[in-house]
Amino acid sequence: MTEPGTILKERYRLERLLGEGGTAQVWLATDERMGRQVAIKILRPQYAKDEGLLERFRREARIVAHLDSPYIVQVYDVEMSEGISFIVMEYIDGQDLKELIRFEGAMPPQRALSLLRDIAMGVAVAHEAGLIHRDLKPGNVLISKQGEVKVTDFGIARDMAGAGLTEPGKVWGTSHYIAPEQAMGRPLTPAADIYSLGVLLFELLTGKLPFPGDDPVAVAIAHIQEPPPDIQTLKPSLxxxxxxxxxxxxxxxxxxxxxxxxxxxEIVTRFLEDSGDVTT
Incomplete structure (x- = not known):
């Protein structure tokens, strides 16, 4: 049972629910042994017996534990307590990029590119470790109150060197940010993450998605078949x-x-460091 005050492994005291998705909840907790706040991702009980999801959950912890970057949320531990599977992670006191976009709307190029560069720094470490994130989106980017940018949620990341980068009949990812080849279930390269970052940059600059909509299938088909809107029409000053x-x-x-x-x-850094000129 997970509620405020619950103590896991005689160490982690749950404080409050930070967020939840289809398969897991994320709680703010106190690590009473280390005297620090942590974030704890708890797999929902109904999925605890699903070996596929359980392995994916454990894989996330193993993957991120080996990624050393200030631009990636750090994983401290993966545990099971009284049938509850959970990952102990670095707690970021701030907001996610989705909330920031909702608050700020369309951003100036310098601001958008600076955010993109920090996100890409974290993703670069994953790529160099042979991993593809596969679900890059504003909700998976956290920004601390000090302005630090951290990539999170590597739950569906895949090893490039593994046997097959797709699973028959399954397409992982979020349709508004999904690369065309990913939506078609084709083998992926790191360029799939670059596409998702392109959608994210489009949204940072315009405050809008290139392919909005509530039907995930229709949105995915648009990514496959339709050219994105002309961004300079939406933002002539760009x-x-x-x-x-x-x-x-x-x-x-x-x-x-x-x-x-x-x-x-490297491309974005050249834009930003060319005397502040992003027109080249």
């Missing part, structure tokens, strides 16, 4: 170089995008 970057990142053909997050970091 420098041409930034518009070209968005277009390149959201290319339907994976080989036409920057191939890794590290390559994207």
């Amino acid at each position: 420098p041409a170089g930034v518009a070209r970057l968005v277009s390149r990142m959201m290319s339907k053909a994976p080989e036409q995008r920057p191939q890794t997050a590290r390559a994207l970091v």
Whole structure:
């Protein structure tokens, strides 16, 4: 049973619910042994006997535990207590990028590109470890009150070197940010994450999604078949170089995008460091 005051493993005291998804809840907790606040991701009880989900849950902890970056939420431990499976993570006192976009709306290019570079820094570490995130979206980016940017939720990340990067009959990811090849269930490369970051950059710059809608299938089909809206029509003041970057990142053909997050970091850094000029 999970409620405020519950103590897991005689160590972690649950304080309050921070958020929840289809398969898990995230709680703010106090690590009474270390004297610090942590975030605890708890698998919902109805999924505790689902070996597939349980393994995916454990994989997330193993994956992130090996990723050393200030741009990725740190994992401290993975545990089971009285039938409850949970991951103990770094607690970020702040908000997610989805909330920030809702509050700020369309952002100036410098602001949007700075956020993108920090996100890409975290994703680059995953790519260099042979991993593809597969679910990059504003809700999976946390921003602390000090402005630190952290990528989280590697629950559906996949090993590039593993046997097959797709699962027959299953398409993981969030339709508003999904790469065309991912929506079609094809094998993925890091360029799939670049597409998702392109959608995210589009949203940061315009305050809008390129393919809005409530029907996830229709949205996924739009990513596969339709060109994204002309971002300069939506934001005429946007420098041409930034518009070209968005277009390149959201290319339907994976080989036409920057191939890794590290390559994207280098591109964005050049934009930002060219005397503040983002017009090239």
